[in-house]
Amino acid sequence: MRIAMWELGHGRIAQSPSPLRALASTSSVSPSHTTTRKERRDVPILSVTGAGEKYSRVVADDLPTLVSCRNPADAFFRPLSPRTVAASSSIRVRLLPLFSFIRSPSSLLTHAIVTVPFPAATESELTMAMDQEQSHKSHRSHKAGASAKKKNKKGNSEEDGKNKNPKAFAFNSAVKAKRLQSRAAEKEQRRLHVPTIDRSTGEQPPFVVVVQGPPKVGKSLLIKCLVKHYTKHNLSEVRGPITVVSGKSRRVQFIECPNDINGMIDAAKIADLALMLVDGSYGFEMETFEFLNVLQNHGFPKVMGVLTHIDKFKDVKKLRKTKQRLKHRFWTEIRDGAKLFYLSGLIHGKYPKRETHNLARFISVMKTQQLSWRSSHPYILVDRFEDVTPPERVHANMKCDRNITLYGYLRGSNMKRGTKVHITGVGDFALTGVASLADPCPLPSSGKKKGLRDKEKLFYAPMSGLGELLYDKDAVYVNINDHLVQFSKVDEETGSSGKGKPNDVGVTLVKTLQQTKYSIDEKLEQSFINLFSRKKPPASDNGHAKGNVPDGQHHDGHSGGHVSILEEDANHSGDEVSEDDEAGKNNLTGDSDSDGFDEGNDYATDDDLEDDEQMNPFSHDLNEEVELHNGRLRRKVTSSSFGNNDHLQDSGDDLQEFDDDSDNDDVHDDKLHSSSESSEGDDDLNSGDEADHSSKWKESLLARAMSRKNGNLMQLVYGPSLPVLSTTSRDADDSSENDEEFFMPKGERTKNLGDNLSGDNLNAEDSSKFTNTHLKDWSDEDLIKSVRDRFVTGDWSKAAQRGEGEGMGDDGTVFGDFEDLETGEVFKDIPGDNNNGGSKNIIKGNDPEMEERRLKKLALRAKFDAQYPFIMLLVSHCAFLLIISL
Ligand SMILES: Nc1nc2c(ncn2[C@@H]2O[C@H](COP(=O)(O)OP(=O)(O)OP(=O)(O)O)[C@@H](O)[C@H]2O)c(=O)[nH]1
Numbered sequence: 071m072r073i074a075m076w077e078l079g080h081g082r083i084a085q086s087p088s089p090l091r092a093l094a095s096t097s098s099v100s101p102s103h104t105t106t107r108k109e110r111r112d113v114p115i116l117s118v119t120g121a122g123e124k125y126s127r128v129v130a131d132d133l134p135t136l137v138s139c140r141n142p143a144d145a146f147f148r149p150l151s152p153r154t155v156a157a158s159s160s161i162r163v164r165l166l167p168l169f170s171f172i173r174s175p176s177s178l179l180t181h182a183i184v185t186v187p188f189p190a191a192t193e194s195e196l197t198m199a200m201d202q203e204q205s206h207k208s209h210r211s212h213k214a215g216a217s218a219k220k221k222n223k224k225g226n227s228e229e230d231g232k233n234k235n236p237k238a239f240a241f242n243s244a245v246k247a248k249r250l251q252s253r254a255a256e257k258e259q260r261r262l263h264v265p266t267i268d269r270s271t272g273e274q275p276p277f278v279v280v281v282q283g284p285p286k287v288g289k290s291l292l293i294k295c296l297v298k299h300y301t302k303h304n305l306s307e308v309r310g311p312i313t314v315v316s317g318k319s320r321r322v323q324f325i326e327c328p329n330d331i332n333g334m335i336d337a338a339k340i341a342d343l344a345l346m347l348v349d350g351s352y353g354f355e356m357e358t359f360e361f362l363n364v365l366q367n368h369g370f371p372k373v374m375g376v377l378t379h380i381d382k383f384k385d386v387k388k389l390r391k392t393k394q395r396l397k398h399r400f401w402t403e404i405r406d407g408a409k410l411f412y413l414s415g416l417i418h419g420k421y422p423k424r425e426t427h428n429l430a431r432f433i434s435v436m437k438t439q440q441l442s443w444r445s446s447h448p449y450i451l452v453d454r455f456e457d458v459t460p461p462e463r464v465h466a467n468m469k470c471d472r473n474i475t476l477y478g479y480l481r482g483s484n485m486k487r488g489t490k491v492h493i494t495g496v497g498d499f500a501l502t503g504v505a506s507l508a509d510p511c512p513l514p515s516s517g518k519k520k521g522l523r524d525k526e527k528l529f530y531a532p533m534s535g536l537g538e539l540l541y542d543k544d545a546v547y548v549n550i551n552d553h554l555v556q557f558s559k560v561d562e563e564t565g566s567s568g569k570g571k572p573n574d575v576g577v578t579l580v581k582t583l584q585q586t587k588y589s590i591d592e593k594l595e596q597s598f599i600n601l602f603s604r605k606k607p608p609a610s611d612n613g614h615a616k617g618n619v620p621d622g623q624h625h626d627g628h629s630g631g632h633v634s635i636l637e638e639d640a641n642h643s644g645d646e647v648s649e650d651d652e653a654g655k656n657n658l659t660g661d662s663d664s665d666g667f668d669e670g671n672d673y674a675t676d677d678d679l680e681d682d683e684q685m686n687p688f689s690h691d692l693n694e695e696v697e698l699h700n701g702r703l704r705r706k707v708t709s710s711s712f713g714n715n716d717h718l719q720d721s722g723d724d725l726q727e728f729d730d731d732s733d734n735d736d737v738h739d740d741k742l743h744s745s746s747e748s749s750e751g752d753d754d755l756n757s758g759d760e761a762d763h764s765s766k767w768k769e770s771l772l773a774r775a776m777s778r779k780n781g782n783l784m785q786l787v788y789g790p791s792l793p794v795l796s797t798t799s800r801d802a803d804d805s806s807e808n809d810e811e812f813f814m815p816k817g818e819r820t821k822n823l824g825d826n827l828s829g830d831n832l833n834a835e836d837s838s839k840f841t842n843t844h845l846k847d848w849s850d851e852d853l854i855k856s857v858r859d860r861f862v863t864g865d866w867s868k869a870a871q872r873g874e875g876e877g878m879g880d881d882g883t884v885f886g887d888f889e890d891l892e893t894g895e896v897f898k899d900i901p902g903d904n905n906n907g908g909s910k911n912i913i914k915g916n917d918p919e920m921e922e923r924r925l926k927k928l929a930l931r932a933k934f935d936a937q938y939p940f941i942m943l944l945v946s947h948c949a950f951l952l953i954i955s956l
Pocket residue numbers: 283284285286287288289290291292329378379380381382413414415416419627628
C-alpha cells in the first residue's frame with residue numbers, strides 16, 4: 071500500500087515512496103474508494119469537502135497526480151517527510167482558496183486547515199521511511215549584509231536573554247501570575263455562556279447607545295465626533311435619537327441622556343450600550359452614580375466609561391496615577407476589566423480622529439446580547455412624532471384630545487393594534503393602529519433603495535437636522551445652504567447686507583424670525599412670574615457654596631436664569647440652606663427628610679429606597695458634596711472607604727498649576743481647605759450611623775426629584791398649609807405664643823410647625839388638593855351618629871341644647887365667644903335666645919386683662935414692623951396683584 075499524505079506548500083509535486091498507509095476520516099476529509107475515474111485498488115482516495123467553494127473536491131490518486139482542482143496546473147503540492155509523519159499522530163492538510171494560491175504562493179500556509187487523524191506508524195515502516203528520506207541541501211547562509219547582521223543580533227539577544235534569566239518565561243511575581251490566571255479563567259468562562267435562542271428575524275433594529283455624563287463633560291461633542299466619523303457629516307445640534315449605519319449589517323442609534331433623574335430612567339430602559347463620560351480632571355460626579363444605580367434596576371446593559379478633559383493635566387505622572395485611580399474606581403462600580411476609554415483632548419475643538427475611530431470601532435464590533443425582558447416585550451424608541459389632529463378641531467378647542475403619530479423602530483416582540491401603551495413621562499394610551507413603514511435608514515446590504523441621493527442616506531436624525539430635512543413637531547423643514555439664500559445670517563454678521571441699502575422692514579422681520587430658537591409656546595411654557603425675590607444659596611468668601619443647591623442650576627445647563635416659583639415655595643427655602651451652611655456640611659438625606667414631601671408623589675418612598683439599598687451593589691459609602699468649580703456647581707462624589715478623596719486631592723494639586731496661571735491661588739487653597747473640612751464632617755456623620763451611608767447619595771435622588779414637583783398656586787399665595795389644631799388643645803396660655811408665631815417670618819413659622827407636627831395633629835386642612843389619606847371611615851356607626859343631627863330638620867334649639875349639655879365644642883366654637891384681635895373687644899355668646907333662627911346675642915366684654923393683652927400685641931406688631939418692613943410691603947403688593955387678577 072502507498073501513502074497518500076500531502077501538504078500544500080511551495081514547490082512541485084513529488085512522489086512519496088513511503089509505504090505508510092493513510093487513513094483519513096474526519097468530517098471534512100473522508101476516504102473514498104469509488105469517487106474517481108482514476109481509482110486504483112491499492113491507493114486510497116481522499117475526498118475533501120467543505121473547505122471552500124473552490125476545494126469542493128481534492129482527490130488523491132496515484133502519487134504523481136495528487137490533486138484534482140478546477141485547474142490542476144495551478145496546484146503545487148509537496149509530500150510530507152516521513153519524519154513529520156512519525157512525529158505526530160495527525161497530519162495537517164492545508165487548503166486555501168484557489169485565487170490567492172495563484173496570486174501569491176507565499177501565502178499558501180495561511181488559510182483553511184484540515185486535520186486528518188493519522189495512525190502512528192509501525193516501527194518497521196518508520197525505519198524504512200527514514201532510509202528513503204531525501205536529504206535536501208540547506209540554503210547558503212548570508213555571511214555579510216543586512217540580513218546577516220540581523221540574524222546575528224537576534225541570535226545574540228536570544229542567547230543573552232536566556233543566559234541572564236533562565237526563568238524568562240516563568241512568573242516572577244505571584245500577583246502577576248494570579249492576574250494572568252484569573253484572566254485565562256475569565257476568558258474561558260466568557261467562552262462558555264449559555265446558548266441563547268436568537269428569535270430575531272430579518273433586519274435588526276439599531277443598537278442604542280446612550281451617552282451619559284454630568285453637565286459640560288462633552289456628551290454632545292462626542293456624539294458629533296462619532297456621527298462625523300460614521301457619516302462624514304457635521305451635526306449642528308444633538309437633539310433626539312441619531313441613527314447612523316456603522317457597518318454592513320449594523321446601525322447605531324445615539325441618544326444624549328438628559329441630566330435629570332427622569333431622563334436617566336427613560337434612557338436606562340432602552341440602552342444597549344451606555345457610554346458614561348467622566349471629567350477626568352475633576353473626578354466622578356454624582357450623575358454617574360445615579361445613572362449606574364438606575365441601570366442596575368432596569369437590567370444592566372453594556373457599559374463603557376469615557377474619560378474626557380484629561381488634557382488639563384500637565385504632569386504626565388499625575389495623569390497616569392489619576393487614570394489608574396479612576397479606572398479602579400470604575401471597575402469597583404461595574405466589574406473588573408470594565409472598559410474605560412481615554413479621550414486625550416481636543417484638536418480644533420474636536421476629539422482626535424484616531425481616538426474617535428477607535429471608540430467607533432469598539433462600538434461597531436461590540437457583541438449585542440439583548441436583555442431577556444426587552445426581547446419579550448415590544449417597545450419603540452420614538453425618533454419622530456407628528457400631531458395629526460384635524461386643525462379645525464384644535465381651532466375649536468385648544469385643549470381637545472389630540473391624535474399623535476409616533477415613528478420609531480419596533481424592538482422586542484410584535485405590537486398589536488389596540489394594545490395599551492405607556493409613553494414615558496406622559497401616561498397610558500390606547501393604540502389606534504400600527505403600520506409598517508419603509509426603513510428611513512436602511513442597511514447598505516438591504517434591498518433596493520429609492521429616491522434622491524440614496525447613496526448618502528446612511529444616517530437618520532429627524533430632530534437634529536442631519537441631512538437636509540428637519541422634522542419638527544408639526545412641520546418639516548428643508549435646509550438650504552447659506553450661499554443659496556438671499557437673507558443669510560452671514561450677511562448680517564459681516565455687515566455687508568444689501569450693498570449699503572438700509573434694511574427693509576420685512577427683511578428684518580424675516581431675519582428675526584430666522585433667529586428665533588424657541589417658539590412662543592415653548593417660551594411661555596418655560597417662563598415664570600417671580601413674585602418673590604429669590605434668595606441665593608449663601609456662598610462662602612471663596613465662592614465655595616456648600617449646602618442644598620436649588621435645582622435647575624446644576625442639573626440643567628440650559629435652564630439659564632429661570633427661577634421657578636416652586637423653588638421659592640418648596641421647602642428648600644433659603645432658611646434651610648443657611649442652616650445647612652452653618653452646619654458646615656450638606657447632607658441631602660437630612661434635607662429630604664425634613665422636606666416632608668409625603669403626599670401626592672409618584673416617586674419612590676423611603677421603603678422603596680430601603681429595598682433598593684438591599685439590592686444595591688454599590689455599597690461604598692458615597693457622599694455628595696456640592697461645590698462651585700469653574701463657575702459651575704458640581705456634585706462631587708466623595709467616599710471615605712475608597713481612595714477617591716486622595717485622587718481628588720491629587721487632581722486638585724494638578725489643577726493648581728492651571729489656577730496659578732489664572733492668578734487664582736486663593737480659590738484653590740480655600741477649596742482644598744474646605745474639602746478637607748467636609749471630609750471631617752463626613753467622618754462625624756459616618757460615626758453616627760454607618761449603615762445609612764450606603765444609600766445617602768441615593769436619597770438625594772428623591773429630594774431632587776421631589777423638588778421638581780409642580781408648583782401649587784394655593785400654597786404660593788397662602789403659604790404651606792397649616793395644621794388645624796383642635797380647639798381643645800388650644801389653651802389660653804398658648805395664645806401669646808401663637809401671636810408670636812403669627813408675626814414670625816414664613817420660613818421659621820413653617821419650621822416650627824414642622825417640629826410640632828405629631829401623629830395626632832397631622833390632619834392639615836388643605837383645600838387645594840384632594841388627599842385620600844385622611845378620609846373618614848363612614849362605615850363606623852359612631853361617626854355617622856356624630857353627624858346625624860346635621861341632617862335633622864325641625865327644632866334646632868333642642869339639638870343646640872343637647873350639644874351644649876353634652877359639652878360638644880365643635881359647633882360651639884363656631885358660634886361661640888370670639889375676640890376681636892385688633893381692638894381687643896370680647897364678644898360673648900348668650901345661649902337661649904334663638905328667636906331669629908340661630909342668630910346670636912353678642913355682648914361686649916371689657917376686661918383689664920384683655921386690655922393688657924391687646925397692648926402687648928400692639929407692641930409686638932410694632933416691633934415686627936420695625937424688623938421686617940419689606941414683608942408688609944410685599945403682602946400689600948400681593949393683595950394688589952390678587953385684586954387685579956380677580
Ligand atoms: N479641554 C477639553 N475640553 C473639552 C473636552 N471635552 C469637551 N470639552 C469642552 O467642554 C464643553 C462642553 O461640551 P459639550 O459637548 O457641550 O458638553 P455636554 O456634556 O454636551 O454639555 P451639556 O449638554 O450642557 O450637559 C465644550 O466647550 C467642549 O469643547 C476635553 O476632553 N478637553
